[in-house]
Amino acid sequence: MTTPTDRRLLYLSRADIDALALTPSEIETAVETAFRGLAGGRAESLPKQGIDPTPASFFHSMPARLDAAGTVGVKWVGVAANADDPATRHLPNINAMILLSDLRTAQLLAVMDGDAITALRPAAVSLVAARRLARAESRRMGFIACGVQARAHLQAFAAVFPIRELACYSRRLETAQSFAAEARALGFEAHAVSDPRAAVAGMDIIVSSVPRAKGLKKFLDPAWLAPGAFVSATDLARCWDGTRLRDLELLATDDRAQSREAAAQGHIPWQGEFDAALSELVTGSHPGRRHAAERAMFIHPGLGLGDIAVAAFALARARERGLGTLLPR
Secondary structure, three states: OOOOOOOOEEEEOHHHHHHHOOOHHHHHHHHHHHHHHHHOOOEEEOOOEEEEEEOOEEEEEEEEEEOOOOEEEEEEEEEOOHHHOOOOOOOOOEEEEEEEEEOOOOOEEEEEEOHHHHHHHHHHHHHHHHHHHOOOOOOEEEEEOOOHHHHHHHHHHHOOOOOOEEEEEOOOHHHHHHHHHHHHHOOOEEEEOOOHHHHOOOOOEEEEOOOOOOOOOOOEOHHHOOOOOEEEEOOOOOOEOHHHHHHOOEEEEOOHHHHHHHHHOOOOOOOOOOOEEHHHHHHOOOOOOOOOOOOEEEEOOOOHHHHHHHHHHHHHHHHHHOOOEEEOO
16 A cells, blocks of 8 residues: 555556456445535536547546545546457457546556446446436336446346346347346346337336447437336437437436537437436435336436546555555656
């Protein structure tokens, strides 16, 4: 462990992050605490700053301050459609690193792999929102896209809601079939569907996590949602018909300022105001779900605050367990 006069920084690899075995519950707690801090002025997070070289790729910096952890940090993440190119198919689509600095001294404390945190944070943010916006008795869960986010959301949501039935849709049927088979092995009643409507209509909770793609068409209609349904759109609702979103009774987001910027840049198909932000939901300044039939959608571009909150928690645990590698400056 470093001392106030020791300027070495701690490097945490992907293997180190995995060895911490962060649970969905721990990640959710870290995220919720951070958003409570945001509401109370004890945390700060700026909208993403990005460079988008192509419609299918981007590079973002995501800074945030957490007074409770005494930390300021930034996530640097790049996304490319590597899976669509035979020459790069072996490479991951998402590549992220996180830097944490001491809030008081401005000394760099740690550099860590951000891929695992990037994969786990959206599900935790979704779950924080779902506790306020989804019906507690939700049993049926639909997935639009069946990759990393589908798996992370299933793990997180099944620990809180009585999820039993899954409908899985992906642009490649075999991807949905593979995810459904994994879910059945875990004891769920899961089936792949070739029609996206079958993964939306009649579902209590829907997770859409469709990645950016050139020429992507809107193929989901909010009118398909059953009364009382909750949607977590981790994909900025890019696959939903934006002209019908206001037909829903409640539209929420993780951060109003960031979502306004994303909408202005054409990344979110909704240009209007949101009914609630996540900081308002966790503090109760917005009541959340108001009646059983209310249809709610949570659109979250992904605020750096959540990543930095999880990273700060990971750093504290790594220090406790003596994990990581100290590097000279």
